[in-house]
Amino acid sequence: MFSPEGPSLRELAVQALSSVERGYDLLAPKFDHTPFRTSDTVLDAVGAALERTGPFGAGLDLCCGTGAGTDVLARACRDSVTGVDFSAGMLAVARERPRPAGPPVSWVRADVRALPFGPAFDLVVSFGAFGHFLPRELPGLFAQVHSVLRPGGCFAFPLVAPPRPGSLGYWMLLGFDAVMRVRNAVWRPPFVMYYRTFRLGDVRRELTRAGFRVELWALPEFGWREDGSPRVRLVVARR
Template identity: 85%
Template sequence: MFSPEGPTLRELAVQALSSVERGYDLLAPKFDHTPFRTPDAVLDAVGSALRRMGPFGAGLDLCCGTGAGVGVLAGVCRERVMGVDFSAGMLDIAREQVRSAGPPVSWVRADARALPFAPAFDLVVSFGAFGHFLPRELPALFAQVRSVLRPGGCFAFPLVAPPRPGSLGYWMLLGFDTVMRVRNALWRPPFVMYYRAFRFGDVRRELARAGFRVDLHALPEFGPRRDGSPRVRLAVARLPVRPVRPGRVNS
């Protein structure tokens, strides 16, 4: 929920009628007081899971926002940690408030679809950013992630189970996406943020095509759903230790 320190309705309207980059520049000072920030419970659970898999060398938080995920990386990486985002406003807040007693932390402004790095990272994470990418952009996005990982490197991100059809959560997400599609049909520049467009079946296929092997790890902190399946999983896409050329996979 929004806290009293969060943005006003007018501020949210101005953000929603801006581009994605400008909108986040405007929202940055109050972003951590909105429900858009990844909850600490998710960050802590992901950190615990990654500690069981690590330690890692260098880590990159993709679309880092105000830097919440960088704290996760600082707890599992020994070499260095970097946050990358295309919003200068979000990076300014991250620089002010993120402190690490572990590896050195740096910040880079860049588009996730055109990362300016060599294969220098062992772990890439991302929290809550995939709604900003249309499904047709996923192959290029995952190719960029692959390009910055060393052989054997991992790309990890949490997956919350979708709400059941007909539930309140289902109708809320459907309503949000519908409003955004109408907004983008009538207003320019577009603001791309669709909660229901990130379908894991498609994501898994595109990750495999990019050369990753994908595993899912239940995050037990969130318990099971009624059908026994996990409420939240950690997707871990790993590159082979020996580089291979990405290829097609069967659908």
Template identity: 85%
Template sequence: MFSPEGPSLRELAVQALSSVERGYDLLAPKFDHTPFRTPDSVLDAVASALRRLGPFGAGLDLCCGTGAGVGVLARVCGESVTGVDFSAGMLDVARERTVSRGPRVSWVRGDARTLPFADGSFDLVVSFGAFGHFLPRELPGLFAQARRVLRPGGCFAFPIVAPPRPSSPAYWMLLGFDAVMRVRNALWRPPFVMYYRDFRLGDVRRELEWAGLEVELHALREFGERPDGSPRVRLVVARRPA
């Protein structure tokens, strides 16, 4: 799962016993060599889908990490691109890797639950792989923030993977991971919120609609279909009404 350039077992243990912010500060230099980084295949598929929905002017990558999603925005936004994250270490790595060509890119340290931007600042907000760090009770506020910074007609977009079947090894791996994290948080402070199974499409769609966003689902056909014919990966597009 980890390349030779990735973190050691000891480094992962230190990260896991830290707060979320401190943990990612420590992991930042080697983050792109871990399975936690969104794969390029997902980034490319999302960029392709967003091109069909655009064009867009200003874009925001919510919980940008080392900036992989900012690369997607740079392909579909013509005005400017911003990455926001609360980990200073992740932002440092992102700045080092900024490519000068294309739209103007900026990096901002901030909390996604209280975004430091004016109302209606962006045409497109994206996020990749970050929602496991938010408890279900935090989603209404998070989605309200995304809606607030969108311009009328703007989109909040993110990929979501269909949950694995109980008969698959992936199901039991995710179940075990979440169980370990819950035990860790019951015994150790500060907590490290990272739960992969709490972000469910039905709940997410309902919360987005309650936040005042109109939800569309776009199949990312690059990843095929499940045996029942449903897409393995969808792009959720939540639009602020014009």
């Protein structure tokens, strides 16, 4: 499915009926051949924006998966890069990926809701992972990120503008979230993955409550909506 190297429909069904951790362990060998991996276009745009802001010292990729985001950190950080994820399968693939030149990279298996670090990082990034957290979990998650950043450190992640109500994209995301809610109501263990629960207003409020100063940068590579707002923003939260 998606490409000859990607998962089959049966494999995706097995993943969807597993826990989040087990599902990603199963998907890991083929994850980079699915649309679920953050596109190189987004990674390059974020990397360019952070390079203009940096350089930074130590970087952390939150929910790093197979490690594509650590390449962004390698462009912006001088000292070290760390990827953290709770899927052993995804980390195994990340360890085998070719690495660009840059600072040393290490991999840590951990739940990002209980990060095993002190304030050791100057930059934290994350790509495409926030749908795995329910809205009530955001305060704790952002508090964890705040706790591992050094004073003046930066937490950055891209955020795509929601599709216009009534558009095809709107109905597709609405339908996906509805299917996931039904699945989680009738099947255990739950698989938390929602596309419409990570809203800019809520995110900005919870980041501020966690002690961040929040900035929103347009990523001009993706253009502008009819109302003049950017299609994709980079949320930059500073400790």
